[in-house]
Amino acid sequence: MPEWPEMENYRGLLAERIAGARITGAEVTREKSINVPAARFEAELTGQTVWFVEHRGKHLIFHLDNGKRLLLHLMLGGLLAFGTDEEAPDRSVQVTIRFAHGNLYFMGLRLGYLHLLSAKETIARLAKLGPEPFDKRLTAESFRARFAGKRGKLKPSFVDQAVIAGIGNCYADEIAFQAGVRPTASVPSISDETWRKLYDAMHTVLNRATALGGYMEMPLVEGDTLTGGYNEHCLVYDRGGEPCLRCGAPIVKEELSSRKIFYCPNCQREE
Structure with missing residues (x-):
């Protein structure tokens, strides 16, 4: 999607x-x-x-x-x-x-x-949507507050469109990898330092993916060489069994709340 x-x-x-x-x-x-x-x-x-x-x-x-x-x-x-x-x-x-x-x-x-x-x-x-990832009012502190009261795992909370608008299966995993935390981490157990890393990682990953044209499967127009460019640059998503680009450990593919998740068991902590 x-x-x-x-x-x-x-x-x-x-x-x-x-x-x-x-x-x-x-x-x-x-x-x-x-x-x-x-x-x-x-x-x-x-x-x-x-x-x-x-x-x-x-x-x-x-x-x-x-x-x-x-x-x-x-x-x-x-x-x-x-x-x-x-x-x-x-x-x-x-x-x-x-x-x-x-x-x-x-x-x-x-x-x-x-x-x-x-x-x-x-x-x-659109009234029930959460803020945009790059909304200037979404500070690191207000980002953390969006998850207040969540008792489950990180990924299901991250893809909740009422929390942050626009993040889904792919980028939730990519952001978690960038921040060094597993998508299976319990939300209440995540430290303040890791929340800050997740906030920064969200901007880093989304900016990079946008610059590379996202992961759509076909060009918008004839000669469009941008759209879909991120397909070859995913760090963990859809790379189950492949070596981590950082440490070489096999990327783990699991299922959480009926969603596929991908993470590096070596680079990402459970918190």
Whole structure:
């Protein structure tokens, strides 16, 4: 599932291509992926201009000049592509938004969605999300306070979107590795020093992953060499049995609360 770096990568690439562009048409091939009748969706979008693209947690928000918003959550398996008719992806496309210079294709929206909402509705839908990882108000102290009262393990708490928005399976493990603590550590047992390391590691890992284009499996546009670049740079995630890049010990793959976890038993402490 796309996480903070993937959605930030999409936001930046899309802003370059569709911010200020007028929508010339839309097509819906799977009505369950949207929240209004297809005919209404297509009619309300056609002729509108995308003012800008915003990123919130694992969501993208397309701001339209009529005050409406398109709220996107790709969930598991969702992908985006932008290109001409000739560059259309060889995949099942659920929604297409057309511009004079190309089309935005939404694929894999079996669990994900693209909803047309008012500004008020969008705010309400996102109200329960925690702060963004790079919110200036999220200090090391307030970061630690977000986990207050949590009695379980670190990873399930870290991927709770009401705690911090945008961190999921991959980056929770990568952040824990960077901080030297196992994702299985009990939250109440984590020391103040380790919380500070987790806070710093969150910024280090997410900045690095974003700079490398995240781990999405396909480019957004023809010639896009950025998207998916982090795939080759994961330190522990999806590397079960492979040697740790720091110490050479085999990376452990386990399951915790129905989620895969990856960690180095040598470099990461249980606390």
